[in-house]
Amino acid sequence: MRFTLRQLQVFVAVAQQESVSRAAESLALSQSAASTAVTELERQSACQLFDRAGKRLSLNALGHQLLPQAVALLDQAKEIERMLGGQGGFSSLSVGATLTVGNYLATLLIGSFMQQHPECRVKLHVQNTAHVVQQVAHYEIDLGLIEGDCQHPDIEVQPWVEDELVVFCAPQHPLATNGSATLLELTQEAWILREQGSGTRLTFDQAMRHHPTALNIRLELEHTEAIKRAVESGLGIGCISRLALRDAFRRGSLVPVETPELDLTRQFYFIWHKQKYQTSAMREFLEQCRKLTAGVRRSDEIVLPSIA
Numbered sequence: 001m002r003f004t005l006r007q008l009q010v011f012v013a014v015a016q017q018e019s020v021s022r023a024a025e026s027l028a029l030s031q032s033a034a035s036t037a038v039t040e041l042e043r044q045s046a047c048q049l050f051d052r053a054g055k056r057l058s059l060n061a062l063g064h065q066l067l068p069q070a071v072a073l074l075d076q077a078k079e080i081e082r083m084l085g086g087q088g089g090f091s092s093l094s095v096g097a098t099l100t101v102g103n104y105l106a107t108l109l110i111g112s113f114m115q116q117h118p119e120c121r122v123k124l125h126v127q128n129t130a131h132v133v134q135q136v137a138h139y140e141i142d143l144g145l146i147e148g149d150c151q152h153p154d155i156e157v158q159p160w161v162e163d164e165l166v167v168f169c170a171p172q173h174p175l176a177t178n179g180s181a182t183l184l185e186l187t188q189e190a191w192i193l194r195e196q197g198s199g200t201r202l203t204f205d206q207a208m209r210h211h212p213t214a215l216n217i218r219l220e221l222e223h224t225e226a227i228k229r230a231v232e233s234g235l236g237i238g239c240i241s242r243l244a245l246r247d248a249f250r251r252g253s254l255v256p257v258e259t260p261e262l263d264l265t266r267q268f269y270f271i272w273h274k275q276k277y278q279t280s281a282m283r284e285f286l287e288q289c290r291k292l293t294a295g296v297r298r299s300d301e302i303v304l305p306s307i308a
Contacts, residue, residue, distance in 0.1 A: 002044040005077055008070045010037035011049065015059050015067050016138055068275030071139045075277045090120040090281035096135050096144040098199050099224055100241045101268060102126035106145055108304050109292065113285055120281055128222070129199040136271050142282050143272040148199020150271055158270045161293040161302070165203055165264035167257040168245055169237045180258040183211055190218040190236035192227050199266070204239050207262045228254060239264070242300040268299060
């Protein structure tokens with residue numbers, strides 16, 4: 001065999017970082033050692049894997065073909081290493097989650113998973129949908145839990161559980177009296193919304209797409225808790241997942257505004273790269289997620305696990 005696992009490991013790191021120096025730092029290697037590993041891999045196989053522009057390296061067509069195979073082989077090698085070392089259980093799991101899923105579901109799911117598998121090193125990256133899709137596409141994380149649409153050709157998308165956005169306001173707001181609003185009434189309000197690129201904003205924009213009047217968007221915020229605080233203080237009305245609002249609705253600090261003219265339903269999804277090897281940790285975590293939502297109609301009805 002002409003290549004080593006170390007060479008493949010460096011190849012994957014350089015492909016992800018597009019820089020030998022950053023790849024070397026991530027692997028705790030010297031820059032010269034990382035550069036040598038890539039050069040030897042290309043020399044031994046008599047193939048060029050990167051296009052070079054100054055210090056920046058980007059995968060060429062052959063490199064793109066090799067990357068998923070290299071990532072899968074390294075994942076399997078890690079599992080073999082643990083087996084040969086007499087170590088049971090799982091080695092690592094890296095999960096990306098969009099903000100609603102990450103803040104209100106994923107943290108508790110991962111906490112429960114870690115209780116059952118304390119030997120597993122788990123990382124959770126909470127970003128908007130566009131960022132999570134990008135991380136999965138570049139093999140930076142094992143899988144994603146997203147609330148927005150994903151049309152990436154290299155990514156497997158599987159539905160998980162239905163979710164619903166809801167328009168909401170402060171208890172003292174005029175819309176709170178009726179508890180519902182027409183589309184015309186909604187267009188006359190000031191809005192506090194999620195940023196572009198988030199799954200929540202995409203669902204909201206799709207629901208409003210047939211109305212020609214531009215909305216008065218007072219604030220765009222990246223965090224649901226910030227939106228809730230802004231709406232509570234009377235700056236405007238908002239629209240986020242019922243899952244993120246169920247405690248505030250119970251307390252009465254925020255009030256739902258029903259909108260019969262708008263379709264605000266959406267789906268939470270699992271995503272992973274089509275060519276990525278599914279580790280035992282990935283399979284176990286996905287199964288745990290599915291068990292949590294078995295028989296559940298909508299995300300805000302999920303009974304969350306308690307973490308001691």
